[in-house]
Amino acid sequence: MEVGSRFNVIAENALLEGTIRTFNNDTREKIESSLSQYAAHLAHLYGGTVEVTYDRKTEPVVNEYKSAQLVQSVAEDAFGKDVVREEPPTMGAEDFGFYMSKASGAFALIGSGNAEKDTCWAHHHGHFNVDEESLKVGAELYAQYALAYLSQSEF
Structure with a gap:
C-alpha cells in the first residue's frame, strides 16, 4: 500500500496492490465482483473515486x-x-x-x-x-x- 510520502500530510491518492488466489474461477469471479463493489462503496462513502484493475496473472491448476x-x-x-x-x-x-x-x-x-x-x-x-x-x-x-x-x- 502506498499512501503519500510525508507523515503529516493527508495523501491525495493511494495505491493498494495485492494478490488473490483461488481454487476455481467461479470463486475468483465472485471475489473480483465483490472487491470492485466494496471499493466503489468505500470511495463513495468518503466522497472519493476509485479505479480497480484486476489482472488475472495465472489460472487455477485443477488436475483432471x-x-x-x-x-x-x-x-x-x-x-x-x-x-x-x-x-x-x-x-x-x-x-x-x-x-x-x-x-x-x-x-x-x-x-x-x-x-x-x-x-x-x-x-x-x-x-x-x-x-x-x-x-x-x-x-x-x-x-x-x-x-x-x-x-x-x-x-
Missing part, C-alpha cells in the same frame, strides 16, 4: 482425475509406492494453469529436498537450492508419463 491417476500409477511403477502421496491443494501460483485451461492433464510435484545436501529450503527462501538428482527423477517421470499416455487406447 484420469490424468492424475495415470501419473500416480507411472510414478509407483517407476519409483515405488512409497514415493507417491496426495498433497492437499495449495495457493501457490503456477503458469501450468494456462495449459490446463486448454487441455486436460495433471500437475505432479517432484520433491527436490535432501537434508544431507542442505536442499530442504522453501522455493522462495534465500537459501533455496535444488538437489540436482531430482532433475533426473522429474525427467524420467515425464518421459514415462508421455509413453503411458500415448499407449492408452483413447486419449
